Amino acid sequence: MDPDAVRVAVAVSNLPTMLMVLYQLTGDDQWLNDPYRPSRGRGLDDNDSGGFSDAAARVIRDAAVEAILAWDRGASPAVPQPRGELFLRMMRWSVGDAVPPSYVPMMELYMGFAKATPDVLSPATRTTSQFTVAIIGAGISGLLASLELREAGIRNFVVDRNPDVGGTWFENSYPGAGVDIPSFLYSFKTFPRAWATHYPKRDEVWQYLKDFADHFDLRSSLHLGVEIVSAEYNERAQAWTLEGVRRSGARVTMGANAVISAVGVFNTPKIPHIPGIASFDGPLFHSARWPSDLDVSGKRVAVIGTGASAMQIVPAIAGKVRQLVVLQRTPQWMAPTQNYFRTVGPGTQWLIDSVPYYREWYRFRLAWTWNDRTHRTLIRDAQWEHPERSINKANDRHREMFTRYLREQLAGYDRLERDALPSYPPFAKRLLIDNGWFTALKRPNVELIPAACAEITETSVRASTGDERDVDVIVMCTGFYVQHFLKTIEVRGRGGKLLRECWDEDDARAYLGITVPGFPNFFMMYGPSTNGAGGSFMDLAESQVGYIRSLLLAMLTRDIGAIEPRRDRFDEYNATMDQRHQDMIWMHAGVDTYFRNSRGRVVVNRPWRVDEYWHFLRRASIADYVSEPRTSS
DSSP: OHHHHHHHHHHSOOHHHHHHHHHHOOEEEEEEEEGGOOOOTTTTTTOTTTTOOOOHHHHHHHHHHHHHHHHHOOOOOOSSOOOHHHHHHHHHHTTTTTOTTTTTHHHHHHHTTTTTOOOOHHHHHHHHHHEEEEEEEOSHHHHHHHHHEEEEEEEEEEEEEEEEEHHHHHHHHOOOBBBBOOOOTTTTTTOOOOOOSOOHHHHHHHHHHHHHHHTTTTGGEEEESSSEEEEEEETTTEEEEEEEEESSSEEEEEEEEEEEOOOOSHHHHHHHOOOGGGOOOSSOOOOOOOOGTTTTTTTTEEEESSSSSHHHHHHTTTTTTSEEEEEEOOOOOEETTTTTBBOHHHHHHHHHHHSSHHHHHHHHHEEEEETGGGGGGGBOOTTOOOTTTTTSSSHHHHHHEEEEEEEHHHTTHHHHHHHHHOOSSSTTTEEESSSSSHHHHTTTTTEEOOOOOOOOOEEEETTTSEEEEEEEEEEOOOOOOOTTTTSSEEEEOGOBHHHHHHHTTTOOOOOOBOOOOOOEEEESSOOOOOBSSOOOHHHHHHHHHHHHHHHHHHHHHEEEEEEEHHHHHHHHHHHHHHHTTTBGGGGGGGGOOBOOOOOOOOOOOOOOOOHHHHHHSSSGGGGEEEEOOOOOO
């Protein structure tokens, strides 16, 4: 390594991350003691400086350069695999927070300090077994499931309605589309990427998933352009029959011993029944169906809704359109982040690629910030004095911080400030990231109308307040049928029972969010009540597919033909989860959120911390399931 290049890279390093690298390389306990205690980060900030004085920062960087160069010359790391209490101490020191002890086994595996050896089928079983798994969906979950099952020796194929892989990242190509968590969390641990920006945009994410499919040769098992419309279980054959439709309209029939639904929840666009919607003369479409040939330059555009997609679309097109009117039914809480548009500099990428342990600690710190750091602020304090505006003291501090940021951004725009400020507690709805939203609202050609769309005419939109604006294009940022899991697929289990009816349309329940009694050999990824309040969807997918893989391997090695969760375990899990939800912020009476169904029950989010849910999925137990001996080949 060139010493000067090392110094340049270390100069831009995240200092709390570098402290952990220093300790592992040198074993010098000073890096885990004062005066080298990092401050706790604020908000969603990376806290690159760690809150250190210039003098302390200089000492850390000089020592880091020396330790890295010594490692490059052949010095062995002093603490190559921190475990147990030491590892917990390091995690807590790195983030300046009380990381739970239950994080230890999870992060030991995630960061590579402990090794897991997943079970695989024996060569003989691989050769003789005809057991096949059908995976519906070629997005993040489906691609990962295909790879993990293949690695275990389990035959599988993937079916997707789109002409290419990517799932939601194939379908959502609207201007400004991107990820609202850091790119280094939106990556599989086994397939890192040199991301262009700290928050990747849609095209790069889609390319990442295409590269993943190509790198692991997953395309050979893909059936693209086929939409599955039904899946029916045959009790005698202990197998499923899938019916699909090609884009040409031709019918397709497929068989499999087991089915994994990897269709996700953001896959069926929701367009409300607005009077006059069919009469509009110009382009009118859902954000997930943005026309590839549409040019909005010089147009008058209406955006209906202010959710995540609207927050990305409005700043992306505000500078191109002649006039932009945004109809807001409910204002959204928005968090600042300094890195949203920042590119990943060469120094940062070099540290991640070249310095031992830097990637692992950098990712851990991001994961803690975006996952469980805020979890305790989501739990209701029954003694809290101001339940109308927040649910506990920490949540109230978040409300104050986000309010202060909004007022700073909209200073001098009194009406906008009033209309854009939510009245419900932060995190009760999905927290959004400011990607230029406030700046866009202040543009002279942008108007925010704080009301729902009540009517659409041939040439205009009319708000519930009576305000009417002539427009050329209407973009429906009105969300998805997220409470209606598997809405477009007719799934029939034992006795022809329809899953949709078991769930009474929007009251989906599953054991661990993955399996349902009466539907043998049927598994779901990103199923009911598994969405996290933040953090990495990749981590969730990896945990769920690991659990499903272990169940399938148990079936194959124990000659089990059919498996489904025990009713008592299913009922117990859902009762416990529902009870836990009662104290979570998304049950706040003053907010309407897609996390809850028409009955007010939470069917989208999970109440568990990341580590709690990970422990549930860590090892599948056949004792939680009813199984039948195999009766067919």
